[in-house]
Amino acid sequence: MTFELHRAASADEARDLLGRYGDDAVVLAGGTAFALLWKQGLIRPAHVVDIHGVASLRGIARTNDGWLRIGALATHRDAERSAAVREHCPALAATFAHVATVRVRNQATVGGNLAHADPAQDPPVTLLALGAEVETTAGATPLGSFLRGPFETSLGSALLIAVSVPPLPAGTRAVFHKFLPRTADDYATVSVAAVRTPDGNVRVALGSVAGTAVRAEAVERAAGEGVPPREAAALVDEAIDPVGDARGSAEYKRRMARVWTERALLDLAA
């Protein structure tokens, strides 16, 4: 088995190639997810559009209007070590640092992670809680509507260009917790990100406990209204739909989602 490999020299060329080949094409960025899916026979594209060499997609910067913009080809390690990411939101840098091992973070890209839409991944959780937007060649989309289901996005044949995080008011607190009962390089049993702005607005998102990273809006409302963390965290139940696997039964993940949501809310209050 093989495929036609198209090495794009620019984002425009990649966009045109994707437009031409449509559903017969997949994008190759860092290659971690691509290699795993290819080996298992889960993808057999006729055309592969390789964007690895498009240097303009790699940058990370804070824009003049205060947004943090992470190019699709920035690696997880680029993001974890970036001064711009750390200044904008240390919890986001820490989230990238929690992914797998240094080898994987050196190769896997931020855009590839979002386009792959693995529901057990860490970065979408914190990005969702921060209100991030995904920039594609077809326009900008809030991350929450970009993520449609397990390994499913609204991307279609567009190319993911960057993910952008809006400005955070001074005094905003953000935390990320990844519960790893097995090994430090594993996927989370549950992950939680929580953000509180100085006006008391709270956002909470979870990973590994639904078909995508999800917001827990009932928790957010309760925490924002001053309901104590334990009672607010109990409302996480209605936002999640965990599946039992080697990282715990569905019931165990439900309990752990409450525990770690409470801890995240306690951290925000501390």
Added chain:
Amino acid sequence: MSTLRIGFTANGTARVHQIPAEMLLIELLRDVCGLTGTKEGCSVGVCGACSVLVDGVLVSACLVPAVHVDGREVTTVEGLAAPDGTLSALQERFIVDGGFQCGICTPGQLIAATALLRERPKPEEREIREWMMGNLCRCTGYQRIVDAVRGASA
């Protein structure tokens, strides 16, 4: 094109090969270049046996598309010793400290630790364990590997 021509250096030697588009770096190194020091363990990026450096960056050769080393410099365990065969300080410490038993993970351990010491010449034990966490060894219990890395950094 389902095959393509790439040029890169492997341990300082310039190479040009015509390769299938779907080839992975582990296959390029072992089957095309004959650099069998790099081992294939889990094949899914978890065990670290296939750790190599691409332009000095630590990656899993089992997950890297071979086409992505076009124009780049690859370092494998065969490239750690000096051209005259003198082992690196780290390799010496692995021998002195007994940082291996069966040896299957050793090329990956050496490459990973080489990358660590380039980035942090004097890592703390916690940093060594954190960095090397993704290089599995089923023989040593890790203490002697940590000892060797610390010894080489001193």
